Amino acid sequence: MVVSMKRQRLVVQKYGGSSVADTQRIQRVAGRVVRYKRHGDDVVVVVSALGDTTDELIRLAYEITDLPPERELDMLMATGEQVSVALLAMAIHQQGYEAISFTGAQVGIVTDGVHTKARIVDINAKRIVEELRRGKVVIVAGFQGVNLQQDITTLGRGGSDLTAVALAKTLRADVCEIYTDVDGIYTADPRIVPNARKLPSVSYEEMLEMASLGSQVMQARSIEVAKKFDIPIHVRSSFTHTEGTMIGKEVKAMEAMQVSGVSVNKQEAKVTILNVPDRPGVAAQIFNRIGLEEINVDMIIQNVSHTGRTDLSFTVVKDDLKRTLRVVEQIVQEVGAGGVMHDEDIAKVSVVGVGMRSHSGVAARMFQALAKENINIEMISTSEIKISCVIRRAQADRAARAIHDAFRLGVKRARTTTVKA
Amino acid sequence: MVVSMKRQRLVVQKYGGSSVADTQRIQRVAGRVVRYKRHGDDVVVVVSALGDTTDELIRLAYEITDLPPERELDMLMATGEQVSVALLAMAIHQQGYEAISFTGAQVGIVTDGVHTKARIVDINAKRIVEELRRGKVVIVAGFQGVNLQQDITTLGRGGSDLTAVALAKTLRADVCEIYTDVDGIYTADPRIVPNARKLPSVSYEEMLEMASLGSQVMQARSIEVAKKFDIPIHVRSSFTHTEGTMIGKEVKAMEAMQVSGVSVNKQEAKVTILNVPDRPGVAAQIFNRIGLEEINVDMIIQNVSHTGRTDLSFTVVKDDLKRTLRVVEQIVQEVGAGGVMHDEDIAKVSVVGVGMRSHSGVAARMFQALAKENINIEMISTSEIKISCVIRRAQADRAARAIHDAFRLGVKRARTTTVKA
Numbered sequence: 001m002v003v004s005m006k007r008q009r010l011v012v013q014k015y016g017g018s019s020v021a022d023t024q025r026i027q028r029v030a031g032r033v034v035r036y037k038r039h040g041d042d043v044v045v046v047v048s049a050l051g052d053t054t055d056e057l058i059r060l061a062y063e064i065t066d067l068p069p070e071r072e073l074d075m076l077m078a079t080g081e082q083v084s085v086a087l088l089a090m091a092i093h094q095q096g097y098e099a100i101s102f103t104g105a106q107v108g109i110v111t112d113g114v115h116t117k118a119r120i121v122d123i124n125a126k127r128i129v130e131e132l133r134r135g136k137v138v139i140v141a142g143f144q145g146v147n148l149q150q151d152i153t154t155l156g157r158g159g160s161d162l163t164a165v166a167l168a169k170t171l172r173a174d175v176c177e178i179y180t181d182v183d184g185i186y187t188a189d190p191r192i193v194p195n196a197r198k199l200p201s202v203s204y205e206e207m208l209e210m211a212s213l214g215s216q217v218m219q220a221r222s223i224e225v226a227k228k229f230d231i232p233i234h235v236r237s238s239f240t241h242t243e244g245t246m247i248g249k250e251v252k253a254m255e256a257m258q259v260s261g262v263s264v265n266k267q268e269a270k271v272t273i274l275n276v277p278d279r280p281g282v283a284a285q286i287f288n289r290i291g292l293e294e295i296n297v298d299m300i301i302q303n304v305s306h307t308g309r310t311d312l313s314f315t316v317v318k319d320d321l322k323r324t325l326r327v328v329e330q331i332v333q334e335v336g337a338g339g340v341m342h343d344e345d346i347a348k349v350s351v352v353g354v355g356m357r358s359h360s361g362v363a364a365r366m367f368q369a370l371a372k373e374n375i376n377i378e379m380i381s382t383s384e385i386k387i388s389c390v391i392r393r394a395q396a397d398r399a400a401r402a403i404h405d406a407f408r409l410g411v412k413r414a415r416t417t418t419v420k421a
Numbered sequence: 422m423v424v425s426m427k428r429q430r431l432v433v434q435k436y437g438g439s440s441v442a443d444t445q446r447i448q449r450v451a452g453r454v455v456r457y458k459r460h461g462d463d464v465v466v467v468v469s470a471l472g473d474t475t476d477e478l479i480r481l482a483y484e485i486t487d488l489p490p491e492r493e494l495d496m497l498m499a500t501g502e503q504v505s506v507a508l509l510a511m512a513i514h515q516q517g518y519e520a521i522s523f524t525g526a527q528v529g530i531v532t533d534g535v536h537t538k539a540r541i542v543d544i545n546a547k548r549i550v551e552e553l554r555r556g557k558v559v560i561v562a563g564f565q566g567v568n569l570q571q572d573i574t575t576l577g578r579g580g581s582d583l584t585a586v587a588l589a590k591t592l593r594a595d596v597c598e599i600y601t602d603v604d605g606i607y608t609a610d611p612r613i614v615p616n617a618r619k620l621p622s623v624s625y626e627e628m629l630e631m632a633s634l635g636s637q638v639m640q641a642r643s644i645e646v647a648k649k650f651d652i653p654i655h656v657r658s659s660f661t662h663t664e665g666t667m668i669g670k671e672v673k674a675m676e677a678m679q680v681s682g683v684s685v686n687k688q689e690a691k692v693t694i695l696n697v698p699d700r701p702g703v704a705a706q707i708f709n710r711i712g713l714e715e716i717n718v719d720m721i722i723q724n725v726s727h728t729g730r731t732d733l734s735f736t737v738v739k740d741d742l743k744r745t746l747r748v749v750e751q752i753v754q755e756v757g758a759g760g761v762m763h764d765e766d767i768a769k770v771s772v773v774g775v776g777m778r779s780h781s782g783v784a785a786r787m788f789q790a791l792a793k794e795n796i797n798i799e800m801i802s803t804s805e806i807k808i809s810c811v812i813r814r815a816q817a818d819r820a821a822r823a824i825h826d827a828f829r830l831g832v833k834r835a836r837t838t839t840v841k842a
Contacts, residue, residue, distance in 0.1 A: 023484040057504070063444040064508055065515035072514070075522050076507035079500035083478070086497035087485055093493070094486035101496050105526070106571050127571075150527050150548075 014164035030091035049080025081141035158219025195410035275338025347396035435585035451512035470501025491536035502562035579640025616831035696759025768817030
């Protein structure tokens with residue numbers, strides 16, 4: 001005999017800045033929260049700052065000084081989320097439910113002392129649990145915490161995702177819902193690949209690769225934390241009620257699917273250092289110097305050398321190109337390289353999928369799809385679950401469609417990667 | 422032999438919203454703070470929210486609901502001062518001095534739990550003292566504190582003055598400077614009385630009467646606290662470097678001056694309840710009901726009755742008139758009064774001065790000045806150090822000038838009320 005019991009769920013929801021851009025949208029979010037309460041769920045809501053408030057505050061700071069102390073920047077920025085939580089609490093009250101708002105400090109989100117990109121060390125959720133028990137919706141300011149001296153810290157761009165995931169972990173929530181302006185994770189960008197399909201689920205690993213490939217849906221650090229503690233994430237739209245995409249543990253299914261999605265990144269530029277002396281330590285020297293400038297390098301390619309000299313290519317985000325070239329030109333002098341070239345006219349096309357671990361031939365199939373379209377591959381880089389190719393920018397969209405077709409992603413079929421929620 | 426030693430002073434400064442209305446003004450305030458540091462003083466700065474930020478935030482709240490929960494209003498409003506303190510700290514850094522900003526919660530300003538008009542119960546200034554010792558300028562968000570549950574509270578309109586005075590008390594500051602957009606306390610409003618004179622000093626008692634008469638320079642509660650703990654206050658302009666007015670303990674001087682100033686208040690309306698049954702408890706009943714509506718009544722006049730019925734007049738702030746009339750109309754029914762009249766065309770002219778305690782004839786001289794100008798007095802009310810007359814609104818400015826002349830306030834002479842700083 002099976003006895004079915006309806007259990008009260010605990011849901012953590014996170015709403016980004018675009019979901020709470022004005023008071024009308026805040027009221028709509030309140031309506032969504034109230035639906036869950038009416039359904040009997042306990043709800044903890046994490047909110048970002050209204051629209052582009054954070055950028056506005058930063059602009060004020062830079063009106064005053066080129067070098068604002070980071071502690072004071074955190075003090076300033078943290079006000080953005082505090083405004084959101086208070087207004088959302090009011091909107092929920094207005095709809096007849098009890099709600100209470102908290103800053104990061106008030107709910108004991110303790111971080112290390114690294115201002116503007118602090119890490120969460122501990123959450124003392126006592127007050128949240130108390131207020132949930134009283135039947136209240138608990139609303140927590142995202143993106144912020146407090147160090148051991150009670151100074152306000154912030155968690156870096158996308159930090160509200162981290163607040164949500166960390167709270168879901170501490171409170172042992174049944175699910176962590178990330179509300180955004182897209183309605184889930186797709187096999188490709190639907191604006192580029194018209195028959196792209198929304199994925200019902202992806203694994204943490206795939207989502208991590210997607211985040212690093214420039215898909216702006218969720219902050220990579222948050223996905224890492226969710227993976228570490230096995231917290232089911234539901235990425236969905238705050239403008240519709242349709243199901244989004246579940247992110248969870250990879251579960252082997254009967255039939256394997258090699259690839260989950262194709263992504264295109266046009267935000268990078270290629271830098272090539274010519275005629276680099278091929279001796280131990282030179283590459284380390286180069287990338288150390290670049291790292292010191294806090295420039296993130298993505299792909300790195302160095303061919304075997306037969307002449308004692310080699311060309312070294314890598315990609316960086318276009319925004320960092322100027323600074324990169326300044327550093328590289330110094331390095332060229334120091335190591336006695338031949339010169340430097342750069343190319344902004346590139347794109348990176350990637351396939352991601354946990355299935356490729358157990359499937360050979362994924363790379364071959366991708367390269368073949370590009371070859372059929374007469375698209376030349378300039379750089380290749382692979383991870384266990386990802387293959388990326390740098391090609392001409394103008395060919396990127398066509399490449400994505402060809403690869404999407406080659407892996408038959410537009411066709412609905414059984415998935416390898418289902419998610420255990 | 423006199424040995425003179427330069428002692429390091431501790432100065433608490435408070436800047437209102439108009440002094441920090443934009444980033445340029447914040448930089449100017451920073452310049453002023455730095456002058457004090459350069460001079461060797463320790464400085465604690467209390468700041469209000471930028472310009473009309475607080476009103477803007479309240480507007481947002483009322484876009485969402487007509488009845489925002491007060492706890493959430495406090496959460497919302499407190500962000501205004503947090504923005505100011507962070508920006509001011511940045512501006513001081515920019516000028517080469519170390520500064521650190523704090524919220525009310527962070528410096529342990531503990532209040533009772535009455536949201537939107539909390540009272541300070543305790544200040545634990547440990548962190549402030551530490552940072553002062555490190556040579557930093559300490560910047561504290563005005564107007565806010567935290568209750569025992571760590572919920573954010575606010576201290577009501579003008580609450581930043583209270584923060585400053587309470588910090589000056591706790592830290593045993595040498596002086597508490599209140600920066601505003603006027604450069605001190607005058608014998609009358611210079612826009613009305615051209616030969617009005619800035620007072621070098623006034624007593625707490627006089628300042629209290631002035632605050633209650635509608636002079637918006639400083640919040641009355643803060644003056645009460647300053648008086649209770651004998652904290653010297655310096656009211657001055659943030660736009661000039663001239664000395665303002667010292668507020669302190671009354672010190673008897675050789676020659677007494679009866680009156681310190683003349684004030685005009687055009688913000689009140691008169692309400693008259695006609696033919697009120699003259700029996701015990703009726704007045705109590707009336708003013709209890711009005712009090713329950715949180716309407717503040719100023720002057721109350723009731724004449725002796727010979728007929729068993731009397732007229733009862735009182736004044737309220739014009740903003741409260743509508744609500745007052747609604748309540749009074751009910752009361753008229755309940756107590757069986759004859760009806761209600763109201764008059765918005767009045768003004769209250771007052772003289773204030775601790776000197777009148779020891780001087781008879783002040784009232785007579787004031788009434789005579791009005792009589793000479795053919796100005797009819799409609800209501801009179803007196804306290805130990807204040808006499809107020811209600812007259813026609815159109816005659817108010819002429820009345821103020823006549824009274825100012827009658828007490829020879831425009832002429833510079835010895836003052837009774839000097840202040841011990």
